[in-house]
Every structure is written in C-alpha cells, then in structure tokens.
Amino acid sequence: xxxxxxxxxxxxxxxxxxxxxxxxxxxxxxxxxxxxxxxxxxxxxxxxxxxxxxxxxxxxxxxxxxxxxxxxxxxxxxxxxxxxxxxxxxxxxxxxxxxxxxxxxxxxxxxxxxxxxxxxxxxxxxxxxxxxxxxxxxxxxxxxxxxxxxxxxxxxxxxxxxxxxxxxxxxxxxxxxxxxxxxxxxxxxxxxxxxxxxxxxxxxxxxxxxxxxxxxxxxxxxxxxxxxxxxxxxxxxxxxxxxxxxxxxxxxxxxxxxxxxxxxxxxxxxxxxxx
Numbered sequence: 607x608x609x610x611x612x613x614x615x616x617x618x619x620x621x622x623x624x625x626x627x628x629x630x631x632x633x634x635x636x637x638x639x640x641x642x643x644x645x646x647x648x649x650x651x652x653x654x655x656x657x658x659x660x661x662x663x664x665x666x667x668x669x670x671x672x673x674x675x676x677x678x679x680x681x682x683x684x685x686x687x688x689x690x691x692x693x694x695x696x697x698x699x700x701x702x703x704x705x706x707x708x709x710x711x712x713x714x715x716x717x718x719x720x721x722x723x724x725x726x727x728x729x730x731x732x733x734x735x736x737x738x739x740x741x742x743x744x745x746x747x748x749x750x751x752x753x754x755x756x757x758x759x760x761x762x763x764x765x766x767x768x769x770x771x772x773x774x775x776x777x778x779x780x781x782x783x784x785x786x787x788x789x790x791x792x793x794x795x796x797x798x799x800x801x802x803x804x805x806x807x808x809x810x811x812x813x814x815x816x817x818x819x820x821x822x823x824x825x826x827x828x829x830x831x832x833x834x835x836x837x838x839x840x841x842x843x844x845x846x847x848x849x850x851x852x853x854x855x856x857x858x859x860x861x862x863x864x865x866x867x868x869x870x871x872x873x874x875x876x877x878x879x880x881x
Contacts, residue, residue, distance in 0.1 A: 635736040685713040744803035747787045748857035755838035755849035
C-alpha cells in the first residue's frame with residue numbers, strides 16, 4: 607500500500623508539472639505603474655477567465671468594463687468581448703438593473719505569469735501583476751509552502767515523490783550582506799529553509815536543510831503567486847529532477863517574532879546556498 611500511495615503521488619506530481627509548465631497568469635489586480643488610476647482584475651475558474659477593467663471615459667468620468675471567456679493554459683493569449691456598464695445601483699439607492707453596452711474585443715498577450723500587453727479598441731498598454739502586499743518580489747515566498755519532487759524510478763511500482771512543508775516567516779542577512787527569506791519546517795522547526803529571488807532569470811531558489819545536514823535544493827522556480835515550477839536536487843551530487851512548489855497559505859503575521867531558525871544553516875561549514 608505505501609508503494610501504491612507513493613506511485614499515485616508521483617503520478618499526480620508529474621501531471622501537475624506537465625500542466626504547470628504552461629502559462630498560468632497571476633490572478634488579482636494588474637496595472638501599468640506609469641499609468642496609475644487605471645486597473646485590471648483577472649480571475650479564473652476552471653477553463654474560464656474573467657477580466658474587469660476600471661478606467662475613465664473621454665470626459666474623465668470613472669467607468670468600468672467586464673468580459674469573460676475561455677482560457678487554455680497551453681496558450682499565451684486571452685481574448686474576450688468586453689461590455690461597458692452604466693445605470694446600476696448606487697450605495698444607499700434602490701436596486702436598478704445596469705445596462706451593458708458592447709465595448710469591443712479586448713485581449714491580453716502574456717509574456718510570463720506577471721507581465722503582458724493588453725489590447726483594446728483603439729490602442730494597447732503593457733500591464734503587470736500589481737505587487738501591493740510584498741515589500742519585494744522575494745517576499746512572495748513568505749507563507750506556508752509544499753515542496754515536492756520526483757526522485758528516480760523508485761521500485762517496481764514507479765517513481766517516488768519526496769518533499770516537505772516549509773513555513774517562510776522572516777528574513778536573514780548573511781555575512782556577505784545578502785538578504786534571504788527564512789523559515790523552517792512546518793511540523794519540524796529543526797528543518798531550516800532559505801529562499802532568494804533572482805531578477806536576472808525571474809526565478810526563485812530555495813534551500814531546505816534537514817537536521818542531519820542533508821540539503822534539498824530547489825532552483826529555477828518560476829510561475830504564479832501560488833504555484834512555482836522548477837527543478838530539485840537532493841544532496842550535493844544528485845541529478846536535478848522536476849519539482850513543484852505549491853502555496854498552502856499566505857504569510858500569517860502572528861508568526862512574527864519566532865526565532866530565526868534559518869540562521870543555523872550558516873553554522874554548518876559544508877553549506878552554501880547554491881545558485
């Protein structure tokens with residue numbers, strides 16, 4: 607039975623890796639930082655994506671638009687017919703049915719999970735996912751994550767999955783001045799973790815160290831705010847394999863003030879964070 611469970615977990619991970627290698631746009635608020643005042647809200651349920659846009663008409667009066675349509679994760683372009691709505695219910699007013707007027711076709715050509723170009727009738731604008739909750743891109747790692755990787759061919763029942771649950775809740779500054787996001791194993795605080803972000807290749811690196819000094823290294827992690835895909839190596843000389851990191855929960859402020867467990871990683875002479 608344990609072998610069957612491992613095989614099922616490995617199959618699920620392989621499936622998720624295959625799907626997640628396609629583009630998964632970050633959901634939530636998007637904007638152009640040079641054009642504050644207009645915004646775009648993306649959401650997705652199943653194979654349907656919705657787009658809400660708040661902007662202004664030619665007289666400067668605020669207005670909003672809404673569209674929805676299919677989005678295939680194997681493509682990079684989302685397209686929908688958008689409608690402009692007016693005449694609806696104001697706060698404190700009796701309900702009145704809003705009137706929808708066709709605005710035209712709107713599309714977003716995504717270059718990655720956080721950037722794209724929105725094209726609307728009469729123009730286009732580059733937009734990006736609005737980072738309003740993190741002090742930096744690296745802080746996206748703050749929170750509770752599940753890290754998994756497929757290791758080898760396993761036994762006769764197929765490959766195995768190895769991984770851990772990590773809670774990133776603080777920061778650690780190394781002797782060279784590099785600042786990392788730090789954390790520990792969710793169930794075992796003696797497991798320590800450090801995470802970093804590289805703007806050069808827009809990817810995250812995470813090192814998880816077990817109490818016996820074994821290093822689980824994840825790098826080239828890319829994706830959305832909730833799912834990151836990359837590769838992993840277990841131990842110093844292991845061959846990298848596919849890996850996935852999935853957010854379980856966002857950062858919980860009540861965890862502030864916990865001891866910086868990740869600092870102990872630098873007390874182990876054999877450990878240096880790999881990149």
